[in-house]
Structures are given as C-alpha cells and as structure tokens.
Amino acid sequence: MIASQPEVFQVLRQFNPWWEGSSIPDLPTWRRSAFSDLELWIKDPPARRAILLSGARQVGKTTILLQLVRSILSDRINPGQVLYATFDHPILKLIGLEKTLEAWREFAPPSGELEFLLLDEIQFCQGWQTWLKHQMDFEKRRRIVVTGSATPLQTEEPESGVGRWRTVQLPTLSFMEYLQIKGIETPPLPAIESLSNLFGFSTSDFNRISVTAKPLVGHFNEHLLRGGFPQTALVESIPTAQRLLREDIVEKVLKRDMTALFGVRRVLELEKLFLYLCLHDGGILDIAVLCRDLELNKATVTRFIALLDAAHLIHKLPPHGYGKEVLRGKNKVYLSDPAIPGSVLLKGKSLLEDSPKLAVAVESAFIKHLVTRHPQESIGFSYWRGKGSEEVDIVAEVEGEVIPFEIKHRRSGVGIGDLKGLESLCRKRNPPRAYVVTREMIDFGPLPKLGETEVLRIPASLACYWLSRPEIVHPH
Template identity: 60%
Template sequence: MIATSSELITVLRQYNPWWRNASASDLPSWRRRAFHGILTWMQEPPAPRALLLSGARQVGKTTLFLQVIQELIDNGVPPTKILYATFDHPLLKLLGLDGLIKLWREFEPESDGIEYLFLDEIQTVRDWQTWLKLQVDFEKKRRIAVTGSATPLVTEGQESGVGRWHTLRLSTLSFFEYLQLKQVNIPPLPEINSLARLFDWTPAQFATVSADAAPLVAHFHEYLLRGGFPQSVVMGSVTAAQKLLREDIVDKVLKRDMTALFGVRHILELEQVFLYLCLHGGGILDMQTLCGDLELKKPTVNNFINLLEATHLIYKLPPFGYGKEILRARYKVYLADAAISPSVLLKGNSLLEDPIALGIAVETAFFKHVFARYYSRSAGFSYWRGKSDREVDIVAEVEGRLTPFEVKYRSQHTGAGELKGLTQFCETRQAPRGYVITREMQDFSILTLEKEVNTRTGKAPIRIAKIPAPLACYWLGKTELDELPGD
C-alpha cells in the first residue's frame, strides 16, 4: 500500500466529519424529491436489498447522501455507525471495499446496532457486484446505499446481483425542482396528481389557471438554457451555466469516464458522434447518414451511442410496435437535458430565437419529465410512426395502457388539423385519450375529435388535452406519482 493507515484514516475522516461531532459543510436546506425515497429505504427498507442511486455526474447524488446522513444523525443514529466514502478518491479506490471496512473498524470499533454505509461511484471498484451481494446476503445489520454514474452499475454482473439492490434513477432537476432551487415565487396553482384530471375541468378553470401561470413562461425558457444540473442553476449567468455544463460535466464524462470505465481510446471519434447527436437530438437517428458524414463504421457508432446512454448523457427511444414492426426500425435519441445541446454548440440565449431548436429543446425537456415520473412503474417508452409518415413523439405504455404525447411548441393555437398523427394513433390503437404539449398559455383546453374508439365501456370520442409545456413539466415534476397519465 502506498499510504499508511494513519494517512488513509485522515482522508476517511475528512469525508466523515460527523465522527468528530461536526456536520457536513454547506449542505443546502432544499431537498430533491428523491431525498425521502432514500431516507425511507435506509430507515425502514421494504426489502432486504441495497439501494442503488443511478444518474449522470453532477445531478446531486452526493448531496442527497449527505442530507440523508444528517437526517439520520438528527434522528438519533450514532455518528460512528455511519460511513461515507467516494471511490473517486484514488487512495480509497486503491484501498478497495473490504479494505475500507477494515480501516473503519480499526479506528471506529464495531458495536451493536445497525450500520449505515453510503458509497459513491462504486462502479470504479473491482468486483463491487460480488462484494455487494455478499453484504446483502450475510451482513443483515448493514444498510447500504451506493451511487453510480454509469449503467454498467446496473447491467454488469446482473446475474449475481439480481434481487440484491433496488435502483432509484435520478434525472436532472425537474422544472419544479429548478423553481424551488432558484427560490422563485411560484403562483398559486392547483395540485394535479395525474394529468388525466384535466379532462374533468371546466373552460373557466382552464382560463383561470392559464392566466395565473403566465409568469412561468420566462422561467421555463431560462430552465431550457441553464439546464437541470444543480450547479448550473445557481450560476450567476446563463453563459456561465452553459460553460460549466459543457466543461465540467460533458467533457469529464467524454474524456475521463469513457476512458476509465470503458477503455475508450478513440475519444475524438466519440466526441464527433456526441456532437452529431447534439445537432440532431429529438429526431429519428439515421445511422447510415451518421456513419457516412463522420466516416465511421456502424459497429463503432453503435458502441459509442450505447456508451453515451450508459453514462446517462442520452436516452434512446425505440419505435412502438412488436415483432416485425420494429425489426429494422430506427431509434430516436434525446439528450439527457435540454441545455446540453445549446451549451455544447455555444448557442447561448440564441436558442430562444430559433423556433426549430426551441421546439426540440422543449420536446427533450418534456420527455425527461415523463420518463422520470413513470420510470419507477416499469413504463415502456417509444415513438410511433404510422401511414403517410405521421408520427407521435412519445408513447408511454404502463400496465398495458397506452398514452400518446405530441409536442407542438409553436405560436399559433393547435387544432385537429395539426394532430393527424395523434389522431391516427388513437384510432389504430384504440386509445381514447392523448396529450399535446403547447406553447401559448391560452392554448390550454380539451379538444374533442369527431373520431370514436372502442373502450371497456363502449364507444367513446377521442379527447386530447392541450397543455402548455411549462405547466405540464411543472405538474409532472412536482407531485408524487399517484395515478397513470391515462387514468
């Protein structure tokens, strides 16, 4: 070992200030929604498993851990029963998991009662899967939470780890969380635990809420520019926020994590693929064109795209369908956050002056909100393409129920003539409800189409809820999941 035990424990004590009756410094009082889920799992786990918090770098995983630790101590847990370590630190990575526990127990002797372990970036440690499996199986007094910034933490070693950990996926900040962190004075808006509740509203309710919610529009546009990474939200200017996102988040993943975790050697080619996705985000990926433009082979590009998905920089959205319908179909790709593209492409505020780019940013932001809201329900997400190349941007499938979403972020009001793809999908798949995400606050209502579909209770007209994007993202990001979008 290149460091002595005393040098190692000095590092460990710096990460665990509560051992010397100090608290973690500069913890924000504001907490993400995921805080309560982590705390509940550590206090009263519903199953004998570890907790895996998975998400991109800089989305707030470490802060959440430290906030939960402080809450445990405030609730009476002895500080010496809590261990936090991050394997981003080279000495702790070298020490390994068993060495870490041994070192802890050399300086903080074991005693009766539950132990709480919080381990950051565990995927950088060798054989973490086997270690975690053994801990869950044989160390019943330990409650363990780990984080990872790459999907291999979930997929690699899945056979030995099945049933040993519960995954909580953390996206970038929702629009509601962004407003909270910015301490924006939010107008009094009604609570909506399911967007389906809007189908019961009166025209007067739509008019009142659209007027009350008007101040959200400017904040929503700034949210698209700054992004949902906590550090970028509190930066002094949009320019500084985008610079941080570009240099401190994206570059670190591309140039450090890809090499350290996956052994990628052709970083320049990887950057070119990512830049291409920034230019074409939200669209159906034409692999042949991409390969031709970048002069790369298809297996290489496929590998890079899978790695970008593994490190939570993109989402891949498959086509809707079954069997032969999707055998050779193409994926859509969304960036993990709407601000990534304008940050990487140095667009700054000019995004708001480009209707096409702004529409893609809104679609990206909305997809992230839908994905984050329903991910825990094992939802399936896809896009749909029907006859005459008519499309639906997003289809959520939860417990056998299909709910289509279309994003129409344009100045004019949205009528039935602009919703031919949504109408065709509802007809062919017998879906009585759909949603269109609009731009204008006044474009907020229920649109009843002339077409009818079969339901469990008989024939019913197709009804479309038109919801302004700021309101849709606000509600999806605020309330806990009580019901499905189509209920």
C-alpha cells in the first residue's frame, strides 16, 4: 500500500479547506476572461460534457479552478459535494484518480446530490481519458473540470473525448487582463463590437482617441517585457520577473515536464532547439537549415517542435494558399508569449531599444490577441507571401473572405507606399478591409484605398486593448 485512505484524506483536506468551513486563502479577485464561460458550463451546462482547461504553466489554471469552487459554494452547495485535487502532489500522483476519489467518498459519504470535481494537472494520471469517458457516460451526478499544462491531453486517444468533454484553451494574459491584474486604470475609450466599426469614425474621433489612449503605450511595452503570466505581471522588478519566467520554462517545462510526460531524454538538444527558436521568433521554420545549424537530424527536430507545441510554448502560423501552395510552404513559428524570448535570453529592458526585436515582439503579441480571441470559431489564420519579398504578416479567412493585417512597428509614419505586400495581396484577392498595425498613436486613421479595399492604420497597443475587451465580437 502506497498510502492509507486516512493519509490520502489528510492531503485532500489541505486542498479543500471549505469542508471545515474555512475560506480559500489568498484567492485573487481578478478573473480571466475564460472564467464566465467555465462558470456556465459547471453550473448550468448547455450539454453533458466535462471541461478540459489546457494551457501553459503559470497562466492561471489553478486560480480559475479555485475561483470556480468559490462561485459554486456561493450557491449554498454543500461543501462536501465539491472536490479539488491536484495530481502534481506526490501522493495523489502515485495513487491515481480512483484511489483519490475512494478516499474522498470514504470520509465524505455520497449525498445523492450533484458532485463537482475540479482536478488539476490530470496529465499525470495514467488512463485519464478512459476514466473521464466513463464518468461522462455513467456518473450523471458529476460535473467535472480538469486541467493540464501539456497536451498528451489532446493527442492521446482523441476519439475518447468526442462528445464527452469540451476543450478550452487558456492563453497567456491579454493586454486588458494584464491591466486589470495590475490594477491600472484604463482610459475612457469607446467600446466597439468589431474593429470594422473604426472605419465609420471621423477624423476628430481618431484624433481624440489618439490623445486619450496615449497612456496605454508605456503599459503595453511593460506587458511585452513582463509577459502574460499572472505571477510575473505582479513582480515589481522586470529583471526578476524575466528570471522567474525563464526558470519556469527552462527548468520546469523543458527539463522536468518534457521528461516526465513525453519521455524526452536528450534534454540539452531540446533546450538548444528552444533557444534557437527564441533567437528566431516569428521566423519561417526551415527544418533543413535548423538541422544544419544545430547538427540534429530531421526526425529529432520534427518531434521536438511537436512537443514544444504540445507544451503550449510555441504556436505555428501556416502559409496562406490552397493545395500545393500550402504543402510546399513553411510555417512561421512564434513563442506563445512575446516576453518569452527576452526572458530566456536574459535581455532585460534592452528589447525596447532593439527596434527589429521589438517589432517581432509586437507582431507576436498582436497575432496572439487576434488568434486567441476566436479559438472555437471557423476562422483560418495564416501569413501570405507573394513574389520576391512581398509578404503580409497575417491573413484571417472567414467563409472565403480574407482580411489582411500588416504589422509596421516603427517610429516614422506609415504610408501607403510602405505596403507593397499588402497592395499586392489586395490586388489579387480584393478584400473589403485591411489593417496596418503601427507603433505611434499619431498613426491612427484611414489610408487611401488599395483598389476597392479600405485600409486603416491602428496602433498596436490600441489594437490589442480593443481585441482583449469583452465587447469585441469579431476581429474583422
């Protein structure tokens, strides 16, 4: 016997202070934007499904689970009906799911009422997919939310989850969430339902908003340095915040999680590859060049890229096109948060003085805001390359209609003559609207049309602010 039921129950008591009438200590009042959706699914689910909350380390998954507990208990639910457990605890990891639940049921007898199970880091439990499938099929009284920091969660036995659980991706903090967590007062800017609303604004509207929104620029730059992780966002010192982020990624994810969850043995080679991606953030992934530079074989590199993707450390942006165009094309690779490269490479505040690297960080931040705004919708995101060096940074495609976004993050003003790639794409696809994401607040407002395409400049800090506001429904 690894541990007796009384010993297991003592562990659970520490995680569930509400069983004895105590409150949850040190629980923040701010909430991630995903909270309301999760609250609906656990309190009044639209369908009988478990929830799989998946995201990188330290993005706030545990905090959301405990906030859900507090919300459930506020409805006068019997505290004994609510179980929180985390399977990165050594004893619970060893005994597994069933033994953990047996200990709970032994000392908190079933009441015949609803049971709420909130299970953290479930990827450490062997066979969790089959267990969750059976729970959804046969345990009608249970409502379950599970979390995981890496996605053997989604790659193992995917057919088991069809119709049994709903996956919710939790990205790093948006700019708006960052401002809320820091307690920063936001300027009185108009609420808009879509970025396309901006095309109806007047010159005086653009001028007034440019002045009002100016304080956002400094906070946005800090957001790029600190990153979208609640722990590092609240640290006073930027070097300390970056060091903590580096330790979490390099020491815990690359050296511990990759070994424990994926059986990686060549950790130094994986770390070299990750550092290479940090140096080339937002670049086109040329596997042959990468293999040559790092002296690794193609199979190893391909597997490591897939593992970094599964651990939510990178995301890929495919080339825009159809058929052979896409098959021949190469993905762009971005780190999952714009602060990761600077933190891992110990850049400190020097990022703000390195214009090319800062532009890449802004591009990464904007793409993250645009893509994560619509994780469940049928919007395709890609980048476009024309002849020669013509390129458009991101293209959103909805029902055959494309909306291009070009990032031009520089001090000098951006004019229509600086947009050769965008002009070429607009001539080829004739989109109704196009956006140019700029650096300066003065670069806010319409540009001359490209054919029939209306073009709008919008500063990056303002674009990310509006994209992370709950009022926004569609990016186009």
